[in-house]
Amino acid sequence: MTEQHTEMTPDQSRREQAIGIIVREHQGLWRILDLLDQLLSDMNVNEQRPDERLFSRIFDYIQDFSQRVHSSPTDIELYKLLGEKSPETVPLLDKLSRGYLIGHQKLLELRTLLSACMENWPEGREAFSHALARFTEALRKHIRKEEGVIIPRARKLFTPEDWEQIAVARDMENDPLFGERVREEFRELRHQIISYTPERFGGLGLKHEERISAPHASQEMLSISGLATSYGQIEVLHDIDIHINSGEIVSLVGANGAGKSTLLMSISGLRPLDRGRMTFEGKDLAKVSSDQRVAQGIVQVPEGRQVFKDLSVQDNLVLGAYTRGRSQEVRDDLERMYTKFPILRQKRHNLAGELSGGQQQMLAMGRALMARPRLLLLDEPSMGLAPLIIEEIFDIIRELKEEGITIFLVEQNASQALALADRGYVLETGQVVIEGTGRDLLSNEKVREAYLGM
Ligand SMILES: Nc1ncnc2c1ncn2[C@@H]1O[C@H](COP(=O)(O)OP(=O)(O)OP(=O)(O)O)[C@@H](O)[C@H]1O
Ligand SMILES: [Mg+2]
Structure with a gap:
């Protein structure tokens, strides 16, 4: 850091x-x-x-x-x-x-x-x-x-x-x-x-010396090369090369319509690739279904929260664990979520639709965490929230990183997302145009002008 x-x-x-x-x-x-x-x-x-x-x-x-x-x-x-x-x-x-x-x-x-x-x-x-x-x-x-x-x-x-x-x-x-x-x-x-x-x-050599002293050590977790995706005839992502190392927070910033959500959905297996290759921990994802990806630890929190509004908070959380069978473990994790998000405990019997926007975002994150992600894909978690709540959401993201979860964060709120990030990418009309450390991007002239309003 x-x-x-x-x-x-x-x-x-x-x-x-x-x-x-x-x-x-x-x-x-x-x-x-x-x-x-x-x-x-x-x-x-x-x-x-x-x-x-x-x-x-x-x-x-x-x-x-x-x-x-x-x-x-x-x-x-x-x-x-x-x-x-x-x-x-x-x-x-x-x-x-x-x-x-x-x-x-x-x-x-x-x-x-x-x-x-x-x-x-x-x-x-x-x-x-x-x-x-x-x-x-x-x-x-x-x-x-x-x-x-x-x-x-x-x-x-x-x-x-x-x-x-x-x-x-x-x-x-x-x-x-x-x-x-x-x-x-x-x-x-x-x-x-x-x-x-x-x-x-x-x-008892030094084999794992790095694991704890540098939990952000650079083992490649996700690797994307030459990725292209289309809606119908229109190609919206062109030749994307991105990698994410285990333990990192990597932020992706870009304007409306740049293709950020499409990229996340491709990683989750919800959008097919036209070209290119993705590997997760060295294994090719081409034939891995979206459910299997969740089971392997790739979990997305979709844009706009998308909680099940007619279900209780608790049922929403439990549904997040659908790829895992073990009920005792799920109960333990539920308890962990309530410790992490005390407001959800308080509202556990409320319908998700009755929660405020910030609470729904926490619920969406809690639900994703119930799947025990190793790579968490967050699509604009701060969208439409009040500044104080945004702070809280970013605090939680920091905490998740400290717990060892690797995070790919899509944000329009570029200054906060880059301040938090180990590395970042800028996406413009379907192409990666700038990449670097969070610090580099924050001081990059072009980024400052286009995304930080400076
Ligand atoms: N279901 C769809 N059918 C056709 N075109 C789509 C569809 N979803 C997105 N697009 C188009 O693909 C491009 C990328 O959209 P995408 O939602 O990935 O961008 P984004 O960077 O996430 O934008 P935002 O900041 O608004 O969330 C846009 O031009 C968009 O209009
Ligand atoms: Mg989007």
């Missing part, structure tokens, strides 16, 4: 330091989780008998880690402050705290299942690998919540004094998470794990 390029004030750098420590600790865990996945598939696919020492050390590592985090002044301070500042986060904080306790219990079970699996190979494999897979899934979810919700919220709500308080807690001599002695022990455990890990797994 832009602030990385400018000098940080001491307050900002204290904040980034505190967050950095937490995130780095998580990185260690991510690598362990990846290793567990590899070991799991080695055991299941290659029918390799597990190495008991290696698994035991990994379990030690996770156990130590979670115990320490659970009693670390830094974390306690952060949780406590966040609970005070953001009562709506309290249920999540409680859930995460409970998660630590449950995780502890599950680890004990895993150790028992591991010995059973060793003694009774291969019969014991299934129970062990099943429990292990569920465990790693839960732990990943836990870390994602902390990184995707807790930290962004703290970042948003905490004052410099709060960060100072956290820094003080951290600097207390024997913080069990960050003290020198503890780091030493951790290093030792990690080295043992590495030494027991078969060479072909590449140990």
Whole structure:
């Protein structure tokens, strides 16, 4: 984001330091989780008998880690402050705290299942690998919540004094998470794990270093080349080349009728291509139906909201999850939407048609989020809304990015859309005429004149 390029004030750098420590600790865990996945598939696919020492050390590592985090002044301070500042986060904080306790219990079970699996190979494999897979899934979810919700919220709500308080807690001599002695022990455990890990797994190397420290890292997610689309005889998009990297917000600006919505509909699979090629995560989309695209994570919030006006707010949301069957998961997500958009909880039994424009936009976004998008296509989310609501919508878009969703944002409100964007494209009568970073486009003479009214 832009602030990385400018000098940080001491307050900002204290904040980034505190967050950095937490995130780095998580990185260690991510690598362990990846290793567990590899070991799991080695055991299941290659029918390799597990190495008991290696698994035991990994379990030690996770156990130590979670115990320490659970009693670390830094974390306690952060949780406590966040609970005070953001009562709506309290249920999540409680859930995460409970998660630590449950995780502890599950680890004990895993150790028992591991010995059973060793003694009774291969019969014991299934129970062990099943429990292990569920465990790693839960732990990943836990870390994602902390990184995707807790930290962004703290970042948003905490004052410099709060960060100072956290820094003080951290600097207390024997913080069990960050003290020198503890780091030493951790290093030792990690080295043992590495030494027991078969060479072909590449140990706990730097493979995923980027994932968290730079969630905006540049893995191409969507790639469009030479795309053309027509309505009848009239070609409205000509030779479009656009790509979107995972974790980015990319904005597309352009005048009325330039073809912005048509492009989004082509990406969603609602408009056929005349020419050109689109890939999503390297896979060709040519034969992928629009429903399948939703299931794969490409989800569009159409222009003009288009909620089902005669259905309740809640039914609208639930319909967004139509590509997913699992009802418990859907209920959890519904709860998440209500946390994100409290007004929708309040109005959950109202008909969608009774909502204001801004509320309908939130509903449309909430419905799209129910499909668990990885690439969210937003078509003019600010259209026709009052300035204060527009602010709120853009705040939500920022938050979604922090949660790891990649966003392609179509807007006529060019200044805000470009200020938010990592990169942007300008579309004129069906052609990309300018592209660059959000910052570049904001200072581009032509863009300023044509789209920013300057
Ligand atoms: N269903 C349709 N049938 C025929 N022509 C269409 C249709 N929809 C759009 N067009 C034409 O295609 C071109 C691109 O339209 P599109 O809606 O994609 O533009 P846009 O950039 O989204 O515009 P806006 O800012 O008004 O939303 C326009 O010339 C439009 O008139
Ligand atoms: Mg449009």
